[in-house]
Amino acid sequence: MTVPGSLAPVFEPGFFSSSPVHVALIVGGVVAVVSGVVGTFTVMRGQAFAGHSLADIGTAGGSAAFLVGISPLYGFVTMNLIAAGAMELIGIRRPRGRDLATGIVLGAALGLAALFLYWDTTSSSTTGATINVLFGSIFELPSSLVPVIAVFSVVATGIVLVLYRPLLLSSLSPDLAATRGVPVRLVGIGYLIALAVAVSLSAVTIGAILSTALLIGPAAAALRLTKRAPLAMAIAAGVGVAATWLGILLAYDSYDWPPRHQGWPVSFFVVTLVFAFYIVIHLSVRRAGGHRPNPVSAGAA
């Protein structure tokens, strides 16, 4: 593909012909969509802490995967599903029990991650594991992983879209949902599975530590922009894709940049773009007076 002359300074030579860039654009875009859709519910349900904890917990799986020589994606997914199950068993349904359960599982998993990462860094073949697990590896993903990522993406997005109404109702009031015949606990488990998968996908692209930014940031901004949940999911997905693609482009361009002329990490750009977008939205919506404070009410739970 040739780039028109006027855009040449933006798209550095080789951007559109590089195979790692292709994979990064595809995977990054897909993962941003998943994060936007799932993240909208994460923000609505007030589970940002659980989402971030899953990402941290996943590092134990991601680092273990390096030790046995498989893609960290499988490690993340396995570990996150186990952790989501543990949180559900300990009692994720009550906000207070939920935070405690999350914290307990998080602590145990980080201990494991410390051990595995230590082994990774002391073994000569996997010294890059720490950076890879914590900060992502979007330019190093093998194209063979693309179909796997696609399947996981369809599963996570599909769960949230199929459960949309029962999930919305049980997020508002579990009792109200139960009286309408919603199997509240099963719906909650379904959502946790989607969250675990979404966080894993995000972890392999922009890194375990930063994945929350992609999960929470676009969704939080979208909730300020629209009062319709389906539209919020679409906006969050769009914002995520834009930030990810722009981040990939900037990272590619940054190979010429100071101070070291070795390129800046994609994750940095993606997270910064998401953050900047959220701040702009936050300030502009506030100035527009779009939010009057919630008065004392029966609804303020």
Added chain:
Amino acid sequence: MSGSPILTVDGISVWLSGRQILHDVGFRIEAGEFTGLIGSNGAGKTTLLRVILGLESPTSGHVLVGGRSLNRRNPLIGYVPQKILLDPDMPLRARDLVGLGLDGHRFGLPRRSPAQKQLIDEMLDAVDATSFADARVGNLSGGEQQRVLIAHALISRPRLLLLDEPLANLDLRSEQEIVELVARIATEQQIAVLISAHDMNPLLPVTDRVVYVAGGRVASGTTEEVVTTEVLSQLYGHHVDVVHINERILVVAGHDTAVHHHSDSGAGYV
């Protein structure tokens, strides 16, 4: 008040973590009746409502709704919960919440027919919520939220409407508006209402009967039958005085002058 009752509560006892919350509770509600479920916080009102809703299993006794025993999804019951999680940022309009009353248990994103949309509009109109139908529910006042929740409960055409402390945290005017609204709809649509409250006074103009809860036991009947010094003293297990002041009823502990309960009802009371 003849015919088969819409709700029969018979011999309900509930133990929760080793403590008996309800003792052999029984009462009936006839179709179209407006009943106040009165009692102080912790008396067992919420547990009783949860049993009727099928959210809590009684240790003994049974509940019949429309003559049939309970199961989880009972289309005859409409429920207005006391608390619902509503952040101001929640992307949910009043009309969306009412729509969930129609099809919130179904899978997938909502795709509603023109007839369903019209029904939602009619319900919003019935609770005087048309003017804020497109506002975020989280930005509405307490009274406005109650209206929307009532429309949510009514859209599935229940025969019995359960409201859990709908007047809590409302100012006096909203309190009165909600009571009048529920009474009007109950009459118009022939729906029986069971409404819990720690202060019976706002409900007195419209209630047909009261179910008075104290210490996990109940007394039921008309207000004149139940809210008397004799009946309530027996229910509480110690002497209380029922005092009428300016068409308001106060229940005070006997002998000393301290207000025995209802003391948390604040400005709406004395």
